[in-house]
Amino acid sequence: MVEAVQDAGVVVTGAGGGIGAALARRFAAEGARVVVNDLDAGRARAVADEVGGIAVPGDASAIVADARDALGGTVDVYCANAGLGSGGTEAAPEDVWASAWDVNVMAHVRAAHALVPGWLERGRGRFVSTVSAAGLLTMIGAAPYSVTKHGAYAFAEWLSLTYRHRGIKVHAICPQGVRTDMLTAAGSAGELVLAPTAIEPEAVADALFKGIAEDRFLILPHPEVAAYYQARAAEPDRWLTNMNHLQQKWEATS
DSSP, X not given: OOXXXXXXXXXXXXXXXXXXXXHXXXXXXXXXXXXXXXXXXXXXXXXXXXXXXXXOOSOGGGOHHHHHHHTTSOOOEEEEOOOXXXXXXXXXXXXXXXXXXXXXXXXXXXXXXXXXHHHHHHTOEEEEEEOOGGGTSOOTTBHHHHHHHHHHHHHHXXXXXXXXXGTEEEEEEOOSOXXXXXXXXXXXXXXXXXXXXXXXXXXXXXXXXXXXXXXXXEEOSSTTHXXXXXXXXXXXXXXXXXXXXXXXHHHHHO
């Protein structure tokens, strides 16, 4: 058991399935009181019933107040997990870009805006951001997703460096492929890049709890991502050339 989450009030957004549901189950198993959020009210209630939690369906950008009330007035851990896997190039419609930005970045900003003042008063709080390896690297065929996941990672990083001395813990989860509906929706690009090493959502939850126990910011359910990230920073042109080869391979098969 991870002592830091026992009896904690936890909110998990986008928890009707996939990574979010796995996080909700794991937090509940560790003794936390869990609010399950999802746009799909039926799926939220199903997971909440399963884990003995409380369903608070709706837009993840606007549920902090209701979730706080459901937990008796205090949110100890907030998992900003809801996300959009928006594909496309620079030519993707403006509304696709806007939706990706709103869900993948601004929902995190709005949640932090609502939570941080109370956490600073109490001297503690925990913000968990489900980012993606795309936020450290990139993803072929998915400009809106890649760009906004970079934004989500940057915001989590900023929260951590700004408030860690005041008791706020931040974790950024950056998996590659995970066997969820989002991977299926990624189509042929996902099949080429992500599917071969895809893991189950429960493995992501395991990685997060190991990171919480070790008090680590960056959570890598696929450890090899660390080497890719280092290569990208050390030799960006070589890394971009290799990624372009992958792009060409995808174009030739799609």
